């Protein structure tokens with residue numbers, strides 16, 4: 001079901017003792033006869049060890065770790081990780097990757113891991129890069145991505161695909177996905193990007209397409225409570241310390257000197273707090 005802004009209602013599943021699963025939408029929600037296949041990792045010469053770590057389909061992770069004896073079980077999220085069964089055959093997959101919104105250290109590493117993981121672990125040979133964010137779906141050609149193409153990109157900053165803000169046109173994006181025969185869409189971005197990804201998924205569901213949409217959260221600020229650490233945060237903290245060290249040298253070199261460092265984060269103070277704790281040279285935050 002959609003809300004007024006086109007996004008899906010939360011998919012809630014309830015259970016005993018106040019258990020609530022805030023679930024993610026799945027292809028099987030609207031494709032009733034969806035076929036499943038053995039995960040290629042099961043028989044992979046290098047990765048079959050992953051078998052030990054397959055995630056049960058109904059595993060969930062609790063939102064709140066500290067609870068009392070009589071607390072309801074509360075909100076849970078679907079646990080991520082490799083499943084024993086997958087919904088696509090390797091040969092059938094045409095994947096694409098897009099980066100949207102602001103830059104964050106590590107974007108190229110995520111692109112590289114997606115390409116190498118899809119190719120080396122899951123046997124996927126067709127992966128396309130979408131240039132310049134959402135608008136690239138309908139205004140640019142695609143770039144073929146293979147492990148050789150992405151081999152050294154993690155050493156570079158930015159995103160090799162380019163990014164943009166704006167240009168989200170749901171029907172033009174889904175037309176392009178459908179016309180190109182793409183059936184797995186990996187979208188890397190922040191909260192705005194994920195609102196866009198939800199709208200793309202809703203349109204895909206409305207058209208009944210067998211297309212998986214995967215959102216990969218990007219925030220340099222590390223302000224996503226349910227994940228351990230967002231990629232790029234450590235680099236931001238390291239760079240912030242360099243700025244603090246430089247300001248400290250300035251401040252110490254002059255009588256009554258004060259060094260002021262302004263750090264990014266908007267409503268989130270994690271970069272400032274971690275850099276301060278690590279450098280020990282900050283008098284007031």
Ligand SMILES: Nc1ncnc2c1ncn2[C@@H]1O[C@H](COP(=O)(O)OP(=O)(O)O)[C@@H](O)[C@H]1O
Pocket residue numbers: 100101102133134135164165166167168189190191192193194195196197199
């Ligand atoms: N509410 C929204 N609905 C659909 N698309 C959105 C929405 N907000 C942002 N977007 C799209 O997501 C992309 C990135 O958004 P932006 O807010 O700039 O960055 P971030 O994802 O880092 O928050 C842009 O292409 C923008 O058009």
Ligand SMILES: O=P(O)(O)OC[C@H]1O[C@](O)(COP(=O)(O)O)[C@@H](O)[C@@H]1O
Pocket residue numbers: 101102103104190218219220221264265266267268
């Ligand atoms: O210039 P804006 O739109 O206010 O954005 C500032 C925000 O963007 C950032 O620079 C990056 O945020 P994300 O990595 O979460 O997109 C934040 O540190 C800062 O809070």
